[in-house]
Amino acid sequence: MGRAAELMQVFGSPVSRKAGAWHARRQAGLRALALVVLLHAWLAQAQQRVFQFLRQEQGLENLSVVALLQDRPGNLWIGTENGLYSFDGARVRRYGRGQGLVEPRISALHLDQSGRLWVASDTRLFVREEDEFVEVRDGGEPISAQPGQALSSTRGRLVVNSRRGLYWVRREAAGWRAELLFDAETRRQHPEVRDVSSVVADPGGDVWFGCARSLCRFGTAGLHRYDPAGEALSEPLTSLLLTSDGRLWLRARTRLWRLDPGGEALQPMALPPAADVPAPWSPALVADRQQRILMQWGSGLARWDGRHWEQIAARQGLQTGGGVTALLQVRDGGVWLGTAGAGLAHWLGYEHLRHWGLAEGLPSDDVWSFLRSRAGELYIGTAGGLATEHGPLRGLQAPAPLRREVASSLAEDARGRLWVGSFNGALSRYDPITGTLTQLAKLPRITRLVTDRQGRLWIVTHDGIYLIDDPARDTPLHRIDQGLYPPKTQVPNAHDACLADDGRIWISTTTGLLRGEDGRLERLEVVDTTGQPLGEEWLRVIACGQGRLWMGGDHGLLELRIDGDSRTLRAQSLDVPLLHDRSVLSLHLDRRGWLWTGTDYGVAIWNMSRWRFIRQDAGLPWNDCNQGAVYEDRDGSMWLGTSRGAARFDDLDTLFAPPELSVHVGVQGRRLVRPDVRRGGADLTLPWQMRALVLDAASPAFEHRSALRFEYRMQGQDEDWRSGMAGELVYPSLQPGRYRFEVRVRNADLQAESPLQSLDIEVLPPWWRTDWFYALCATAAAALAWAAYRWRLHRVLARQRELRRLVAERTRQIEASHAQMRELALKDGLTGVLNRRALGDALAAEIARAGRSGKPLALVIVDADRFKQVNDRHGHLAGDAVLIAISQRLQAPTRPYDVVGRYGGEEFVLLLPDLDVDQPEGRARIDSFHRSISASAVKLDSGEELRVTCSFGVASLQPDRPESPNELIARADAALYRAKENGRNRVEYAPATPAP
CATH class of the missing domain: 3.30.70.270 (Reverse transcriptase/Diguanylate cyclase domain)
Known part of the structure; x- marks a missing residue:
């Protein structure tokens, strides 16, 4: 049975909902109750995600990703079917035979407790030492990893699931030593340890692995076997995951189990509907920072939040080719997905952002307003009319003239009816019981609807302010601003309105503010710190809260104190670099005291101490926010309307968590070895040469990458700081001497910067500027002085003789020249x-x-x-x-x-x-x-x-x-x-x- 049929059974048919008022109210109650049950499950399927791909044009030459890993500096390591790659956020580098990886087909990656990178190929095992890969063998035999989860580590030892069995690999004085975990007697007594399908080690030193059709644990207490509760394992375990809460998750290609701390039986987990694409041999399985489980499922992903499964696939914007083959959540909270043929995908805004558009059922991508009704239903106003999350997101049925109007603002009356204002001036009302949308009045352009604490509906238009005293009782509409302006003067346009903590209504107009109370309005003047009235460009949008007003427009953001009854308000302009050259299009002060500022280039959020800016590269569906289209939901999540869809911000507790920004410096073509700084040595010693010194400044930051800027200087050559996006810095022909290169990165969107990194550089003088050469020159000069005197005396005498000869020769030449000149004068x-x-x-x-x-x-x-x-x-x-x-x-x-x-x-x-x-x-x-x-x-x-x-x-x-x-x-x-x-x-x- 489809969702539409299920909802029809719960809510009844349209005819039955119109049978009577009592029956309609009963049906509405049933519908609200059903929505509570079905809403989360449906929205999980409808929400759109934003993915950014790393492919061949960025340097990832092979698009079949097998394994992912983040190292301690923050770089991503990408294992593919034909090569190993690293990615520092800006550049992709391939590792192959030149770095010791003689086998290009990668099967597994692992980072041990010491920060070493281990790489398993189809036939060999490698460890990275400095910038080279060294093969680790069992005597003279290569170690070949089994398909599945083959590498793990604990207490300084690596565990490898190889074709010969489980190996311990540890470092000794003579190098790396590999030995089988189980001796021949143990393998004879426990034949299941010869059929290992996947392995993971816990911090306590115990090793968990799939053994035959069970789960085994080996540690100080010996070997212990766990069997599933109920149905036996019919498939080998291909992925194991230990989460921070002590649970062990076990994945087979079509099944999922969980072992709780202290448990003895594996508990089967319910799974989403059947997958459309079979799972690979080692389906991806990870846990994010909220302890949600993510795993490959079909051609996309499935995520378990403890109660429900959410599926993310092509319908939510994920294109994976043959499916998801690797998953990784990096330290900044972002999630990366390896795919079978589509490259590496970065899930933008993973922790905080989801969005909706035409693909999810909205009548239009152009979203202008939101409202959560008291019954729990969310209404979304778009340029194509209304939508509701009642079941699938869909446009509300309306008479033909209303279907394509921009629903610029929404409000709810005491009877739960929805009032809709349009930029075309249509004031309409939607009755959720009858499902009808009716136009009640035609007004000037409606920019905002606000319901005050007494239930009055304030209607803000471009040509007047209107009021309905009791919309629940259908009292008439009347205009309330006629007496505020002199006769025969043009009424200023009203742009926005908000409801303050004290119950007053504040309305921004082109000539100032209006303050509304008890159904009456009064005019107020807004001036700057010098007493000059503010122009229209400052008074577009408004937000109320905490005894203050926040106003914005084309020139930025203003703050006003609204304590008392003063008729003149003094505004203080806020110098916010993030908002320079940005038009402020929407404002809202949420219950946390955070100010949300929608602009024409993303949304800026201020927690009154720090700003954070979010654009498309952080998961926003579009950078151009719509005017007034910011809304706070009941659960504290925030909705934002853009011209490309609606965005929802949730899980906001970590939004202002300090980001980890770092920068690392390398030298192209040279190995950088840090010396003993106590001896005063330089980090890099170079011979003098005419070619340029090329430094690589890398910052493995993946979220908000477009806002990242490098700041650097070379002390000893240039004391001024320079800034740029590129991390490749060229210094041509440094003169002999000592230098200090300093670099840091700043992220304007995150209001964060990295610690300063420095690199001491010494350029040695050429051989002709060394002390021994100077001493040699002095000795030679003294020895040559006497010879030079004698030679000079000889030369003086010889020169005298030569001069006499030259004078005679020159005389002859002059005479010949004169004769030639005479001839030339006649010819x-x-x-x-x-x-x-x-x-x-x-x-x-x-x-x-x-x-x-x-x-x-x-x-x-x-x-x-x-x-x-x-x-x-x-x-x-x-x-x-x-x-x-x-x-x-x-x-x-x-x-x-x-x-x-x-x-x-x-x-x-x-x-x-x-x-x-x-x-x-x-x-x-x-x-x-x-x-x-x-x-x-x-x-x-x-x-x-x-x-x-x-x-x-x-x-x-x-x-x-x-x-x-x-x-x-x-x-x-x-x-x-x-x-x-x-x-x-x-x-x-x-x-x-x-x-x-």
Whole structure:
């Protein structure tokens, strides 16, 4: 029979509940009684949990977890089907052959009383010594652990359930010694000790183990056997658990027994419904700090609280692949689950938090209000309407217009009817007897409903305060704030309200506070410590209690004293770092005197001495809390509404227990050995080197990890404290000297910090800065001083001789340089022929010589045809190549006394002494110069070839007709112009100068 059918039998059908008032009240009483019985069992199934997984992307390469353990520093050790891993809260490290673990398939982990880590693989047994794993053998034979719970320890000895039987392993001077627990005679007399299925040792030194189909105990009193009461054991015991109350829990794959202190018979325990997934060979079994028993069951978990079983599986948010294979509660109270193929799961908020959402039956994940009725039923207001934990969480049946309204606030009248306010302004009433929800009024946006001690219902809206004097008698609704404000002024928005210890109602508005008493209201002004009125951003939400008001908004938190009848209240702003840049959205002062503050980034709780902050990484379903959605239940548990579901905080006695924060320092690539501090040694001595020193600062804290910050400094290099999230700290190239590295961790959410840890570091100087090297240098310096004097005298004399030689050599170089500079001053930098200035001097000299000798002189101006097109089409480098080629071709046929020079741009000048161009031989020589230029193409660097032609303008100087250089050049230039006009690539001669 399903739960719905069971509840129908208890409560009756909807038709029978409407048959009459007496019958309805009787049914309501039966329903309340039934809820007390069924409520806990149902809610245990409906509550959602939050799990965070450690998988391959975080460094856990194998996802089939077999064993879990926490060592003394707080690190998690994870045994998998292919490797052993450690996790310090930030980084995962794998251990394998490089650390001595030659067998990768891990079957069991154990931490003995000395803090040593023992690892059992399928075929070997290892113990961790420093950072290496050493195999322990029986003589030369390996010790292979049996499947199941194979390792335990007591009084400095390890107990191993191996394939050869139970072993004692203890340390001796020569190393580790392993010997069988039972000799051959005992095994002959008690054959059951040869069939051991699981083992655990108690602090008194006795060893408990599954023997054949019974439980055996071996100690100083000898061997004792325990048999179950009633039905005999049909399966081997796969897990044994000794709890702090002295009870022994025994698990087989499908059964569970308990042995009480002093008992002689095993008591069978009732189990949850049949599991959907078979148990592994060694199903997980642990007890938490509240002595609740957790064990693998099906594809998830089952938890026994002493009265009921609670199941946690996929429906509650747990994904385990092939099931839960390992369980561990760490020292901070968190629970870790190893799974068969889904990795390692961290149960966030294990001790204090559960939550509900759409998957558990709420009409919406957006939760705004709560109310526990006098009949014991919890109502939850959501953005999709109401829900109740009457049986499965479900939305209340309502008329269509009301189904999707936000139930912003709830209240109960004296008849047990539920009043519902909506952000849409609908005021409705739910009758639990008839199961109907009826809208009674349409008001402005309703933010809070409050029932005072006289039973009056106060309705706080964004446009007025309304009152129903006796909602149980259905008295009419009326507005009570009209006389508080001047006529024709806008009424301020009212945000929140609370009921104070003295029975007064306090209401926060955008312009101040309203105080209500006996159905009447009065206005109060709220000012800061300087007397300035507070703005709307401070007056959003309100909480009452202990003669004080607590108010919050966009700028943080305020405290107000409300003793007396003053019309002006002075507010003190609280400097709470946790609330910096946070909007306060809900406030409540609970019966413990704790202030609960819901924000847009989690919930902050203050016990008036310490704060604690809880976000998603601590189990909250969502960080964004809803306005006013914090509620205290009758049992002291707290409810919080978020935009992703409702959260319930319970078992709060340990909420402010001081957390154990620690930090450990290591050095990458080096083994850190603590010296005898009495001798003044350093923790770490390093040779001087250029590479960086990398320190690992680890803090194995798993709850509220995102709020963890490392604070550190290196005294001797930097005295200032630095802060960061990463635990890997790099110090490049420390100079020789002594340093002290100091580090601690702070957790802002827990308001806690670790003790300061320090590491003394000495960097040795390089060999060239040691005392022996300095002494050697001093001796060498004294020995070299005399030799240096003699050597210097010899060098001075040699230097004098060398200087004389250098002066002579330098004089010759200067003279050669001057000659070279003179030559460079006369040559064109590109072509190497005479430049214009040198050409002018040469022309003047030749004209003078021709006048003295009476011989002719020919002057030729050479101009490259269409040279601008070469530059435009092929670039200036191509143009330079053309000019160089022209200059070379002009120089090739010249005589020793002929002159070639660059006149400017693409123009060159030839001076040809003793050449008469009026004679055929002279003109033939001019033509040979012209042909030499265009005889072949000019090859460019790009491989392209250019055809080059030139135009010549020739003028001849006759000795009997003297001319100046400019005149001779002008006649040649005119001839060149004619050559250009007549089609280029030709030679034109200037007419002779007429006789004087």
